Amino acid sequence: MTQRPPPPIDPHLVTDRSVDRLPRGLFDQRAAELSNLLATRPAATDRPPDSTRWQDEIIAREIPKGARVLDLGCGDGALLERLMRELGVRAQGVEIDPEAVFSCVERGVPVIQADLDEGLRRFPAQAFDVVVLEETLQTLANPREMLAEMLRVGRRGIVSFPNFAHWRVLVDLVASGRMPVTEWLPYQWYETANIHPFTLRDLLDWSHGAGVRLVSGYAYENGAVRTLDADDNLHAEEVLIVVER
């Protein structure tokens, strides 16, 4: 893991820089040691910004032909376009970004420009076979409400997310004492859209509590995708789960 340069110090907050430098130097040194010990892959900065999303492959396999699919936070509509083309699904996207909405229209994907934080109140119950939340849940103001809404509106839910308990995230946090910045969480704390980071275990706790059944689960680790293992709270960088009531 390469070390990021320490953030510039706000002179209004820190008057005595030597005080700050001491512990910070200590942590940075520890972080370097841990990284050398544990790192097996290139660091976050080496990742191509728009690499093909592994989730799309899985989702395409999980969705039956001709299904009604709602993609919440559908971005440029690439996934829905593919599902329409390959599986003849009846697609509906929701996306907040105007430029992404234009892309959806250009791809022929029906999309509503709306803020998911306003909820899904106007979507009728069980109107969709599958509701997809691909890398979106952790960006929402009220993730728990959205999960409930997902299974009100759809028979099945597919949720993919960066696992905040992945060892690299934990190491980064413990070693640097700063909010983790990794391949799947590539933003600084002040600019990240991931306002509700959570772990695989968090999501499984929710599913038990909400009486939701885990249909299948996948983990992404070291560039490979496999079905979810018992110890994946620590090992999965990314998780995709399929749930239903």
Added chain:
Amino acid sequence: MAPEKKEEPRASPPDTPNSVGWTEGQTICLVPADSTLVLELGGSISPVTVEYETYGSLSPRKDNVVFIAHALSGDAHVAGWDRRATETGRTWRQKKPGWWDAIVGPGKAIDTNQLFVICPNVLGGCYGTTGPSSVDPATDKPYGLRFPMVTVGDWVNLHMRLLDALGIERLQAVVGGSLGGQQALEMALAHPDRVERAVVLAASARLSVQGLAFNAVGRYCILHDPNFAGGDYYDGEGPGAGLAGARMLAHITYLSDEGMHEKFGRRLQDDANGRQGGFGIEFAVESYLDYQGRAFVERFDANSYLYITRAMDYYDAAAAWGGGSLTEACRRIRAKMLIVSFDSDWLYPPEVCKELALALTQANRPVTYANVPSHYGHDSFLVETEKVGRLLRGFLAR
């Protein structure tokens, strides 16, 4: 963010490859003198002639038709240059092409190399389709206010007769902005089996209360003009001041405060000499509105303005098709729907356009809704041709 400077969309001269070139309105008698068109509000009318324009070629299977519905002050002259502008006295068309020339033409967003575009003038208007300025066969004088009340539903009925007459069963799309958007919606509601796609730009299922109020003031100006003469002004001066006032007021509602600030600011027309005192045209915005008012009087009939704004007031898709529920109304729709709002539009604000999209969602219909960032207000659907063009091109593609 710095305000984006933008010129009015540049017109394609008639001899350029992306212009539809010289155009000619065609007229067709859809309701002959021996029959009548029964109207939604109870009246009837006969005969009825419709003037319309077409661009592109109708495919042998007649399945490449895009119907464009014009707005309140629009007309059938959507694109290209009117060959008969001089002889028909529509001299304002000599200097510029049709109102959506930037969108409609060979290779443009509504591509006339592939599509057959048709746009008729509405019933009650003043551009060749029967309206209050037409001669009433019963009296041999212009109808004036004896013209029956017409509705958006009546327009759609009549336009379907036009399609029948041309042997067109199904529309690949109906596209309209503002009042034209309401016609597009009405067509999708009234004839679900004949409309494959509907595009509703800067419009929604009904006009807001504020919109009703603006229309009321516009009509007040016309009705109280001393030259209105109960609508029988065709031999005299006509209510020019009233119509100009109505247009000036309406024009303010088509722009946004931000857009006006950018275009005119508080600038004086004659900066060098400063404020004149008195009540002449002094501010740039005053001069602009004055010009818009006078230009409108040259090309529009005050009675048509009364009838068309009333049709706009009355339109309520939820009441007409859903017993008051827009969602129930939307269950009728089979067309793919594209609804577009513009974030600075305060005549049909984004929330009310989105409401239509959400009603479609609630009715379990797939829908596309886009809110285009723009500071051109309601006029954006005419001005933001690049963005609107992108949306149309994507949505109309098969």
